[in-house]
Amino acid sequence: MSCGEGGKHEPLEDSRMDSGIDSYRSMYKSEEPREVSSDFSPGPRDKFVSAEERLDSAYESSSITVDSLGDCVKSCNLDPEGPQEEENPLTSITEDGDTILHLAIIHEDEPFAQQLIDFFPKEVLDIQNNLYQSPLHLAVYLDQADVVRSLVERGASLQLQDRDGNTALHVACQHGQTQCVSHMTQDWSSNKLAPVLQTHNWRGLACLHLAALYGQHEVLKLLRKKGAEMNVQDGTSGKTPLHLAVELHDIALVKMLLSWGVNVDASMFNGCTPLHLAVGRQDAAIANLLCQSGADKMLRNMEDETPLDLADGNDDILALFPFDDIQISGRSVVGVNY
Structure with missing residues (x-):
């Protein structure tokens, strides 16, 4: 399809050729920072393993709820050698798939969450609820940076994806939670961080795309310091963070990315470069920068x-293109003898 905003041309057969930023926005219009509560409803289960296939088979469904956390805390015995209740809340899972660690984080009881993190083995720290959120996902959603740090230090996985395909790092990048991002990337070598940064959610977006889409400049700076590939393409249309910055008319981000030496001529799957997008959106300032x-x-x-074909008579943009050169097959020929 055309790279212009007006959409004058019919779209190509491959739906990946979409060059409009609105499609991204519509995908994520409900993705404002979520208030985590006990009302989380189970998500679709067709592509996920069942509750019976959880990482720790000692966990069983239970009648505990987020509202009964206080009573659960009183009945918990964190001494593995001490007496155990017949129904131990430490090894119980709610009907929503939450462990007591999930509930402690949801309830924002950070001291109790910290005790549980120290007590539980790594496998329990990675149990996902019915929305496929791990405790790390929830800690990031609620911006509990200290809990995030503790989970990471205890070896909680950063590669787990929720039902939308987002890792905890995706969530932090989208919502600009720089402390959480810093904790999740603090001690990672670039070759260990790369697989997480290259992970696409079910919408085809990597962490850097979400940071660019939501104008999270500080997050992008952090990820660049960790060696993130700034020319990473999304999985649906092939856009890089620079394409997204151009589409959003985010001139500050465009300047920042260009100062880092990103590929100014990166092509989407439909061949559109950032300059195609800038001209098609009649953004003379960004077109000039490019x-x-x-x-x-x-x-x-x-x-x-x-x-140039997308300039649509915009004099400010046309001024960027020379008209005194002879062009053969669309290529300027300089220094021709007449």
Whole structure:
């Protein structure tokens, strides 16, 4: 499809060619920071393992609820050699799939959560509830940075994905939780961090895409310091963070990315470069920035359009393109003898 905002052309057969930022926004219009509560409803189970296949088979369904956490805490015995109740809340799971650690985090009882983190083995720390949220997911949603740090230090997995395909790092990047991001990436070598940064959620977005979409500049700076690949493409249309910054008219982010030396001519799956998108959206300021950074003005997308073809009579944008050169097959020929 055209890279312009007006959508003058019919879309290509492959739905991945969508170049509109609105599709991303609509995907995530309900993804404002969620208030985690006991009303979480179970998500679709078709692609997930059942409750019986949990990591720790000692865990059983129970009648405990988030509202009864206080009573559970009183009855908990954190001494593994001490007397055990017949129904031990430490090894019980609610009908929503939450362990007592999930509930402690949801209830924002951080001291109790910290005790549980120290007490439980790693396998229990990675148990996911019916929404496939691990305790780490919930701690990030609720911005409990100290709990996040403790979970990471105890070896909680950063690669677990919730029912939307988001890792805990995806969530932190989207909501700009820089402390949580810092804790989750603090001691990682670049080769260990890379698989998580390259993970796409079910919408095809990596952590850097979410940070760019939601204008989380500080998060992007943190990830760059960790060696993140700043030209990573999304899985649906092939956009890089620079494409997204251009579509959002986020000139500050465009400047920042260009200063880091990102690929100014990166192509989407439909061949559109950031300059195609800037011109198609009639953004002369960003188009000028891209041209100053060496963007190729003559690259063609899959509809055989150069950025100039999308200028639509905008004088500010047309001024960026020379008209005194002879062009043969769309390429400027300089120094021709007449």
